[in-house]
Amino acid sequence: MKSTSKKIYFAITILIALSLNLTSCTFLLPDKSTAQSESNPKKIEAIKKINEIYKNSGSNTLSLMSILNMAKKDTINFDSYVYLANLVNEFGYNTVVLNEVAESVYHAKVETNYFKQLGDLAVMKLSESNKISKLANAISEIDTPVNTDVEKEIQALQKSADFKTIDEARTYNREKHNKK
Secondary structure, eight states: OOHHHHHHHHHHHHHHHHHHHHHHHHHHHHHHHHHHHHHHHHHHHHHHHHHHHHHOSSHHHHHHHHHHHHHOOOSOHHHHHHHHHHHHHHHOOSSHHHHHHHHHHHSSSSSSSHHHHHHHOOOOOOHHHHHHHHHHHHHHHOSSOOOOHHHHHHHHHHHHHSSHHHHHHHHHHHHHHOOO
């Protein structure tokens, strides 16, 4: 009896620790939004979409909540937040790297589509997630929406991906989870 209680207590402790690890960092992020950004139609629409994804999700709700909190506090790249939330909801694997990409979106200095490409890579490449996270972090530091060095790194990662397209990754995911 004591053994079972200890196992349950241990499992609950682990789950609480994991949930705090995934979400607590987003609550500590400074709010970059302003009165002007609060009325930004792109931001309002993105928050609605991510809320809808969250409400309809059966899993990965902590990752989705984390992405939602970052979008609420940010002023740019709202399309990237929605895109990443969709990937977290759809795929259910590599959610940690998807969240790391979302954190880089939050720290980004400029609006860019590179984060969406990294989101795709996170589900197309089943290994080397650390390279994707490091590249996302580097992208958050650039001052222009386009950078040839970043594009070369993304192309190199795409060449070594397990799936050559996002649709191949979707097929794999459906087969893996027996989804239609």
